[in-house]
Amino acid sequence: MPQLDTSTWFITILSMITTLFILFQIKISMHLFPMSLQQPQQMLIKQKTPWEKKWTKIYSPFLSHQL
Template sequence: MPQLDTSTWFIMILSMIITLFFMFQLKVSKYYFPENPEPKPVSMSNPITPWEKKWTKIYSPLSLPLQ
C-alpha cells in the first residue's frame, strides 16, 4: 500500500486561507459604511392599544389568600 504524500498540504492550506481572506475582503469592501453615523430623532407617539382602554388585573395563584 503506498504512503500518502503530505508534502504539498502546507502550500495548499496556506493558499486556500489566503484566497478565502481576499475573497472575504472583496465581499466586505462592496458594502457602504457611513463615516459619521448619527442617531435618528425619536418621535414620542403613544400607540393606541386595546388594553389601555379597559381595566384589567391578573391574579397570580401565589398572591391569592390561602383558603
C-alpha cells in the same frame, strides 16, 4: 504500500487561507455602512391602544369566593 506525499500540503493550505481571506475582504467591502455610528433621533409618538382609553378592572374568580 505507497507513501502519502505531503510535500505540497503546506502551499495548498497557505494558498487556500489566502484565497479565503481575499474573498471575505471583497465580500465585506461591498457592504454599505453608515457614515455615522449614531442613529438619527426620531420623534417617538405613543399610540394609544383601545384598552388605554378606558379604565377596566379585572376581578379574579378566586377572590370573589372568600369568606
